[in-house]
Amino acid sequence: MADAKADTMRVGFIGLGIMGRSMAKNVHAAGFPVTVWNRTPSRMEEAAAWGARTAGSPREVAEVSDVVITIVGDTPDVLEVVEGPGGIFEGAREGLIYIDMSTISPEATRELAARAAERGVRMLDAPVSGGDIGARQGTLSIMVGGDADTLARVRPVLEAMGKNIVHCGPVGSGQTVKACNQILCAVTLMGVVEALAFAKRAGVDLETMLQVTTKGAGGSWALENLGRRIAQGNLDPGFSVRFQQKDLRIVLQSAESMVLPLPATALAQQMLRIVQAHGGDEDGTQALIRAMELMADMDIVPRDEASRG
Numbered sequence: 001m002a003d004a005k006a007d008t009m010r011v012g013f014i015g016l017g018i019m020g021r022s023m024a025k026n027v028h029a030a031g032f033p034v035t036v037w038n039r040t041p042s043r044m045e046e047a048a049a050w051g052a053r054t055a056g057s058p059r060e061v062a063e064v065s066d067v068v069i070t071i072v073g074d075t076p077d078v079l080e081v082v083e084g085p086g087g088i089f090e091g092a093r094e095g096l097i098y099i100d101m102s103t104i105s106p107e108a109t110r111e112l113a114a115r116a117a118e119r120g121v122r123m124l125d126a127p128v129s130g131g132d133i134g135a136r137q138g139t140l141s142i143m144v145g146g147d148a149d150t151l152a153r154v155r156p157v158l159e160a161m162g163k164n165i166v167h168c169g170p171v172g173s174g175q176t177v178k179a180c181n182q183i184l185c186a187v188t189l190m191g192v193v194e195a196l197a198f199a200k201r202a203g204v205d206l207e208t209m210l211q212v213t214t215k216g217a218g219g220s221w222a223l224e225n226l227g228r229r230i231a232q233g234n235l236d237p238g239f240s241v242r243f244q245q246k247d248l249r250i251v252l253q254s255a256e257s258m259v260l261p262l263p264a265t266a267l268a269q270q271m272l273r274i275v276q277a278h279g280g281d282e283d284g285t286q287a288l289i290r291a292m293e294l295m296a297d298m299d300i301v302p303r304d305e306a307s308r309g
């Protein structure tokens with residue numbers, strides 16, 4: 001529960017998608033007055049029903065809030081709701097705290113924070129991990145970049161949304177750690193699909209293989225969760241191929257600017273491109289198995305139960 005000082009903090013929420021709608025609800029449930037705005041207005045009805053005040057623009061949200069949170073899509077989307085017409089900066093006053101929880105470019109984040117500072121707005125980047133389930137349950141991992149005092153001030157708000165809140169360094173560092181997380185997700189999943197293909201080709205039952213390997217040195221969250229979904233023929237999205245491609249583009253662009261080779265990540269990104277080329281944009285990232293099936297010319301996902309043809 002929020003402390004007395006934090007109780008007075010008015011929180012604005014911009015972006016009520018899969019993630020934002022649950023995060024805003026949890027902040028409200030922790031006792032903070034919440035004002036929301038969403039580009040598609042009908043998505044605000046649910047929030048109004050649980051007690052949010054709705055606004056007509058990001059500018060209006062900023063005008064009535066002490067802390068404004070965005071969780072939208074990609075870098076241009078964040079820039080639009082912050083600096084575009086009717087954006088947060090138009091309604092911002094000195095001392096406003098702005099937290100971007102979307103996954104966007106670390107470089108663009110640092111540049112935006114500098115422009116925010118010119119207006120007296122303190123910006124944190126606080127991307128999340130934990131998916132729609134973590135958002136609903138308030139158990140997200142939150143990676144924060146920015147000034148430590150600003151984080152201390154808003155920590156009660158973040159605690160309403162997450163359990164593992166880590167200050168990663170100066171502004172942009174949260175996005176950098178999120179990029180590391182996405183590298184790990186992509187590259188680990190490559191191992192998962194190769195192990196499944198190997199078992200299948202060699203004639204070992206996939207569930208049996210998973211029963212052993214999930215408990216061994218090769219075990220991982222991806223194997224336990226996504227490996228199992230593949231074996232069960234479930235390619236439904238927890239996290240979509242489309243979003244993972246966005247994140248890997250951010251990773252690879254940043255790596256390029258640092259002259260850092262990331263061969264395994266680049267390969268995973270191209271394998272996911274194969275999945276997209278075969279219509280899997282909105283499938284979960286475990287649909288990477290489709291690319292493996294095409295390369296190995298074999299069925300791995302149980303056909304009759306598969307969520308996609």
Ligand SMILES: NC(=O)c1ccc[n+]([C@@H]2O[C@H](COP(=O)([O-])OP(=O)(O)OC[C@H]3O[C@@H](n4cnc5c(N)ncnc54)[C@H](OP(=O)(O)O)[C@@H]3O)[C@@H](O)[C@H]2O)c1
Nearest residue numbers: 015016017018019020039040072073077102103128131132
């Ligand atoms: N889903 C996950 O598992 C997950 C996990 C970790 C991090 N993330 C990150 O969290 C962010 C949001 O993900 P999500 O799953 O909630 O996405 P989503 O369901 O697609 O929702 C996106 C939200 O952003 C809004 N939006 C997008 N572009 C906009 C623009 N140019 N102007 C105004 N509003 C805009 C959308 O408004 P409309 O309603 O009008 O479309 C919607 O409210 C992304 O950066 C994603 O990478 C997602």
